[in-house]
Amino acid sequence: MENILLEYPYKNNEHIALVRLNRPKVLNALSTDLMNELVDCMLELDQNPSVRVIILTGNERAFAAGADIAQMVTASPIDQINDNRFRTWEMLRLITKPIIAAVNGFALGGGCELAMSCDLIIAGDDAKFSQPEIKIGTIPGAGGTQRLTRAIGKSKAMMMVLTGDMIDANTACDWGLVAKVVPAPTLLQETFELAKTIADRAPVAVRLAKEAVNKSFEMTLKDGMDFERRNFYLTFSSLDQKEGMKAFMEKRSPNYQGN
Numbered sequence: 001m002e003n004i005l006l007e008y009p010y011k012n013n014e015h016i017a018l019v020r021l022n023r024p025k026v027l028n029a030l031s032t033d034l035m036n037e038l039v040d041c042m043l044e045l046d047q048n049p050s051v052r053v054i055i056l057t058g059n060e061r062a063f064a065a066g067a068d069i070a071q072m073v074t075a076s077p078i079d080q081i082n083d084n085r086f087r088t089w090e091m092l093r094l095i096t097k098p099i100i101a102a103v104n105g106f107a108l109g110g111g112c113e114l115a116m117s118c119d120l121i122i123a124g125d126d127a128k129f130s131q132p133e134i135k136i137g138t139i140p141g142a143g144g145t146q147r148l149t150r151a152i153g154k155s156k157a158m159m160m161v162l163t164g165d166m167i168d169a170n171t172a173c174d175w176g177l178v179a180k181v182v183p184a185p186t187l188l189q190e191t192f193e194l195a196k197t198i199a200d201r202a203p204v205a206v207r208l209a210k211e212a213v214n215k216s217f218e219m220t221l222k223d224g225m226d227f228e229r230r231n232f233y234l235t236f237s238s239l240d241q242k243e244g245m246k247a248f249m250e251k252r253s254p255n256y257q258g259n
């Protein structure tokens, strides 16, 4: 892989994988090759039984400054259709394990959309978010008008999408785009602590909970409640549910095996 790095930096915890976007010279612009590598890597991690949580990050300067403009500048609509870059973006939706976006610096355009494709965002206090496509004569194409609107509401999303202006990390947190803001130098450590907490939970339940929360964006409340209930029932077929409740009754910590 040339455009991303896969690391297991937490020696005492093999359950957590760190995927780093790695095109620093162009602020991690999301080229087709990068997105292909990213999706391949994510699909592989999803199949790896020892991995329970994935952290996706960039570097100190940028999470990602958007789709690679150099690849799009002369593209025709037919080029875009033939290239079918959104196929890879769609495949991110197939990942069943929690993905935490750890954002320092710029998360712009496709970079903001990529962060929003993750399950939650932790931001360093220097992070900046925007959908700047309007400034270069186009509009968001990977969820910037949809996920952003669901995250922060119509009026604020309109302001961001129609102006293209950046918001800072604290504003993004106040508006509900970001779960937590931490001092930038501590971003990976803080994200690891959160990932570790999630990795310590029952993996089957984590997967079913993620699936149910994501369904809330696609279903009516009634259908979503039905879906949630079925996943709730399904947890009772896991050994981890037996272990979790037994451990509670025995006043000890549970030991989850992920089955």
Ligand code: CO8
Pocket (backbone or CB within 6 Å): 025, 026, 027, 029, 030, 065, 066, 067, 068, 069, 070, 085, 086, 106, 108, 109, 110, 111, 132, 133, 136, 139, 140, 141, 142
């Ligand atoms: N694409 C390609 N190259 C980029 C990108 C990008 N999105 N962003 C930055 N770069 C490159 C610059 O060209 C520059 O390269 P070089 O050194 O060779 O000149 C290098 O990164 C450093 O950038 P700057 O010199 O511009 O750094 P500054 O600190 O002055 O500015 C900014 C930083 C504000 C982030 C500025 O670079 C910028 O505005 N970048 C573009 C942001 C943008 O418009 N993003 C939206 C792109 S469109 C998009 O994302 C649509 C998504 C649709 C879905 C995805 C479909 C695949």
